[in-house]
Amino acid sequence: MKRILVTGGAGFIGSHLCEELLNRGNDVICLDNFFTGSKDSIRHLLDNNRFELVRHDVTKEYFIEVDEIYNLACPASPPHYQYNPIKTAKTSVLGVINMLGLAKRCKAKVLQASTSEVYGDPIVHPQKETYWGNVNPIGIRSCYDEGKRMAETLMFDYHRQNNVDIRVVRIFNTYGPNMDKNDGRVVSNFIVQALQNKDITIYGDGSQTRSFCYVSDLVAGMIKMMENEEGFNGPVNLGNPVETSILDFAKFIIELTNSKSKIVFLPLPSDDPTQRKPDITLAKEKLNWEPVVNVKDGLLKTIEYFKNVI
Numbered sequence: 620m621k622r623i624l625v626t627g628g629a630g631f632i633g634s635h636l637c638e639e640l641l642n643r644g645n646d647v648i649c650l651d652n653f654f655t656g657s658k659d660s661i662r663h664l665l666d667n668n669r670f671e672l673v674r675h676d677v678t679k680e681y682f683i684e685v686d687e688i689y690n691l692a693c694p695a696s697p698p699h700y701q702y703n704p705i706k707t708a709k710t711s712v713l714g715v716i717n718m719l720g721l722a723k724r725c726k727a728k729v730l731q732a733s734t735s736e737v738y739g740d741p742i743v744h745p746q747k748e749t750y751w752g753n754v755n756p757i758g759i760r761s762c763y764d765e766g767k768r769m770a771e772t773l774m775f776d777y778h779r780q781n782n783v784d785i786r787v788v789r790i791f792n793t794y795g796p797n798m799d800k801n802d803g804r805v806v807s808n809f810i811v812q813a814l815q816n817k818d819i820t821i822y823g824d825g826s827q828t829r830s831f832c833y834v835s836d837l838v839a840g841m842i843k844m845m846e847n848e849e850g851f852n853g854p855v856n857l858g859n860p861v862e863t864s865i866l867d868f869a870k871f872i873i874e875l876t877n878s879k880s881k882i883v884f885l886p887l888p889s890d891d892p893t894q895r896k897p898d899i900t901l902a903k904e905k906l907n908w909e910p911v912v913n914v915k916d917g918l919l920k921t922i923e924y925f926k927n928v929i
């Protein structure tokens with residue numbers, strides 16, 4: 620049994636990660652400031668005596684003795700991370716410095732939830748870990764993209780300079796139950812709109828692509844990365860390589876929900892990546908990991924979840 624700290628543990632991915640780590644017999648400390656996370660997503664874990672919930676902001680130091688740290692604290696949806704961009708940058712940069720300092724002091728392993736956004740609006744397609752990206756340093760997405768890039772830099776500098784045992788995963792668009800219905804991401808927006816027979820809002824012409832990974836697959840990959848004992852630090856892409864245009868995705872959601880919704884086209888936000896698809900060769904080789912949930916099954920489970928929350 621290990622004692623494991625999960626920052627951002629009350630968020631969408633964090634709540635699933637906490638549950639899985641508990642299922643595997645670990646002690647889990649969930650740290651969150653509830654900016655985008657909620658107690659509802661972890662309420663079912665509160666009775667477990669191996670689970671602790673701490674209200675804390677990761678930009679401030681935190682002292683505890685743990686074996687492993689999963690650093691997920693950071694808003695992930697564009698409207699949320701753009702709401703207070705300076706805070707987003709602080710959360711990524713100061714947050715990772717605090718977690719790396721903690722890892723250094725208690726000799727814990729630390730895994731950073733990085734993102735496909737480090738590739739920006741990628742010119743190389745699909746994206747491999749060796750691609751350095753095409754990121755606007757001064758745009759509306761930069762607080763998140765550059766914050767996460769700096770976090771990766773700090774991870775590798777603490778590793779080289781202080782021998783901290785680091786793991787970096789680059790997460791591609793992930794979806795599933797416990798997503799916040801108001802968080803503004805495409806999966807939650809389209810499903811909620813479709814279930815309410817409201818207009819489906821496509822930004823731009825819908826030709827931009829994304830590749831969607833079900834949350835249980837992602838969590839399995841994160842844990843495999845933390846547990847690999849071959850000195851593999853990453854970065855490694857974790858995502859589902861099945862690519863779809865946003866227009867086709869909207870049509871698919873309408874079909875799966877049997878909705879009467881119409882599609883409407885709204886302006887495309889600036890710097891919205893035109894294409895995104897992970898190359899997961901490295902994850903297959905190093906972690907023996909690949910997604911097992913197909914997009915239709917994952918979406919049906921997610922639709923059931925949203926039916927209950929709206």
Ligand code: NAD
Pocket residue numbers: 626627628629630631632633650651652653654655656657675676677678690691692693694695696710714732733734735789790791792793794
């Ligand atoms: P989320 O917004 O649901 O969860 C983030 C959690 O972090 C929330 O519970 C929030 O309250 C907490 N948080 C934010 N700022 C904090 C702070 N300063 N101190 C403490 N807690 C703080 O997002 P998510 O989708 O669960 O994403 C989790 C992590 O995975 C993030 O780091 C995100 O960048 C990364 N990621 C997610 C995706 C995705 O598709 N969901 C893709 C790439 C990367």
Ligand code: UDP
Pocket residue numbers: 696697792803804805806808809820821822823827829865887888891892
């Ligand atoms: N998007 C959309 N309608 C919405 C929400 C998002 O067309 O209601 C688009 C968005 O412009 C982007 C894609 O869907 O091209 C994925 O958006 P999301 O915010 O989920 O994540 P991103 O991958 O852009 O960070």
